[in-house]
Amino acid sequence: MxxxxxxxxxxxxxxxxxxxxxxxxxxxxxxxxxxxxxxxxxxxxxxxxxxxxxxxxxxxxxxxxxxxxxxxxxxxxxxxxxxxxxxxxxxxxxxxxxxxxxxxxxxxxxxxxxxxxxxxxxxxxxxxxxxxxxxxxxxxxxEISTDQALITLLSKNSAEERVASLLLSLSKRLKSQQLSATKFRLPMSRADIGNYLGLTVETVSRVFSRFQSFDLIYCERKEIEIINLQRLSSLAHNAECL
Amino acid sequence: MxxxxxxxxxxxxxxxxxxxxxxxxxxxxxxxxxxxxxxxxxxxxxxxxxxxxxxxxxxxxxxxxxxxxxxxxxxxxxxxxxxxxxxxxxxxxxxxxxxxxxxxxxxxxxxxxxxxxxxxxxxxxxxxxxxxxxxxxxxxxxEISTDQALITLLSKNSAEERVASLLLSLSKRLKSQQLSATKFRLPMSRADIGNYLGLTVETVSRVFSRFQSFDLIYCERKEIEIINLQRLSSLAHNAECL
DNA sequence: AGCATCAGATGATATAGGTCAATTCCCTGT
DNA sequence: ACAGGGAATTGACCTATATCATCTGATGCT
Incomplete structure (x- = not known):
């Protein structure tokens, strides 16, 4: 206890x-x-x-x-x-x-x-x-709806779509609290993200790198800035997800 | 409507x-x-x-x-x-x-x-x-617990584990209604199963065939009989799942 | 009854993402 | 301040499952 x-x-x-x-x-x-x-x-x-x-x-x-x-x-x-x-x-x-x-x-x-x-x-x-x-x-x-959105994400979407969806979800939820929707600190490790999204750490890391090379995000360790929110959304077509 | x-x-x-x-x-x-x-x-x-x-x-x-x-x-x-x-x-x-x-x-x-x-x-x-x-x-x-069990299944388990888990879930739920736990009719199509479990129809079909060749189940179209419930459970180590 | 459509099974091939390994770089604790 | 360990990144390779294609047998519609 x-x-x-x-x-x-x-x-x-x-x-x-x-x-x-x-x-x-x-x-x-x-x-x-x-x-x-x-x-x-x-x-x-x-x-x-x-x-x-x-x-x-x-x-x-x-x-x-x-x-x-x-x-x-x-x-x-x-x-x-x-x-x-x-x-x-x-x-x-x-x-x-x-x-x-x-x-x-x-x-x-x-x-x-x-x-x-x-x-x-x-x-x-x-x-x-x-x-x-x-x-x-x-x-x-x-909570049920969120879980079901995650189920969809896991059973239908690619690694990139999953990561993009998570980032957007975090962004949206922070925004709803009057916090910045585009620049924030990821509270969880890459391992946690991977675990949550059904991916390995390596894949998460690679997706982050790829997103960065496409100028969708800028990310340094846990600090992240979403550069192109729109394109990120289109990538995660399950936008309202999570 | x-x-x-x-x-x-x-x-x-x-x-x-x-x-x-x-x-x-x-x-x-x-x-x-x-x-x-x-x-x-x-x-x-x-x-x-x-x-x-x-x-x-x-x-x-x-x-x-x-x-x-x-x-x-x-x-x-x-x-x-x-x-x-x-x-x-x-x-x-x-x-x-x-x-x-x-x-x-x-x-x-x-x-x-x-x-x-x-x-x-x-x-x-x-x-x-x-x-x-x-x-x-x-x-x-x-319902939240069930959804979360499915999330785990989808993000961690192989095709065989997923199918086995679903079969066991159905079995358990039917049993709780005083219906046969080992011989029943699958109400849903292979496509629905695959969709639910994040697999393609082909994969579901192959897993069914493999299970049958291992004498875990006997399955004719939608009628299914679980022959070796114990071995099926061990295969789906997420037994309490779904 | 007979045709058309659909569900299911199975094989051949392709690929996304996993696995393993090596390297760098933080962060933590002393 | 420094050492050690864990977190993150990156590369090489491999495997599970998707994809595409074909075939068979149900099921349903006229």
Missing amino acids: RSPQLMIKPNNCHSCRMSALCLPLALHTSDLDKLDNVIQRGKPMQKNQSVFYAGDTFTSVYAIRSGAVKSYCITDDGTEQVTGFYLPGEIFGWDGIATSKHSNHAVTLETSALCEIPFAQFERLGATMPMLQQHFMRLMSK | RSPQLMIKPNNCHSCRMSALCLPLALHTSDLDKLDNVIQRGKPMQKNQSVFYAGDTFTSVYAIRSGAVKSYCITDDGTEQVTGFYLPGEIFGWDGIATSKHSNHAVTLETSALCEIPFAQFERLGATMPMLQQHFMRLMSK
Whole structure:
């Protein structure tokens, strides 16, 4: 089990710039207060710290305030399978609801601040706040759509299309958080990217090089700049993907 | 939009042998009655009929009483991508909750009887029946797990492993419905299987032949018998997959 | 019944991406 | 500041699966 985390300075859902994303917009102020009491804010974590392990009893879902997280599981033959990358404003940890145990591990990819949303209390809260529960079902439905987009990507698209799609997905998601859509830092390693996209590190690396030689991106280690977003999009015809 | 469907003879959730799967076990009888009023039973459909189209306004999720359904979407380049197969006792159609529009198409693979569960009324019902909403969240979470298992399969496993995993998944799911786990009819075509697993028809066909030559299965057209379930499982080391 | 179409099987060949290996360059810890 | 190890890149080669083509036997339509 994970080590106890320090709490950061008092804060609340009202003042959180993420609230529009992780909470239903239609929530009343009084409801927000109730929710606020339940959510455990803070949890600043260093790079490579586990948020939860596969097999852990499912207790909470987590919203990312800053940083990045990857979820992954260990397959029967002992290899790692990355199942998702999560950026600020996103919620992860749904995987445990069905079985009451997490099926994935989750680790921070960089220094991150998370909000823990204890699910038992949340469910109790949901009983009196249908909006809240509905909102969460929408978020889960979105996760389903994302996963299905990834399935399509994996079963139909070439290495270049997959990498381009991932870059565009990251770009779009950062943009939705008022961050730069064209210049950012990749929080994950090439190995993680390859693992996620069903490619080897070498292939990912080669695709990055090729993209760079075509002036689609400029990339130095983890810093990346998308030079030609349009052409990159056309390359990843599954543009709305991921 | 789809053509109107005939209703089959009166029936209800109480008497449905599927209820354990599509409904929370802990539901009170009085609650079940309320739910019963909302669900539209029947909908017997022929093979190759659309249940809903991508882009349709999301109104309902569907439980399968008999038959089989595939969900798929059309990618940007106009090709079909199968995203799931659904068997009796399973619920599909979650994809539309996030955006209020279905992102997938759904068609019957054979003559099927479905129960339509109108979502708006369901949500209203959920407000007074937290158990119901929680149960549905669990089902959605399960769908997420299945999708993630497929992602792993697609990004890590060979053609043989993929096909073996699908066969075992079908076997397991049929068994959970008290149907034969070793002898059944594949409701979908080789092309659908290949599409779903990210393989070509030819490869699927070759894998079937190879499995047959190894006496793992006996297969004649769509009728399949799993001869050596154990060896098939070891071949698909992602046994708990899909 | 008979033809047309489609699903499936199998063979020959091509290729994208995997595997293995070597090299460079960060980053981390001491 | 330096050493060591891991992350990333690049090249050479190989293999699993795609592609293309042909054939057979179902299935469905008139």
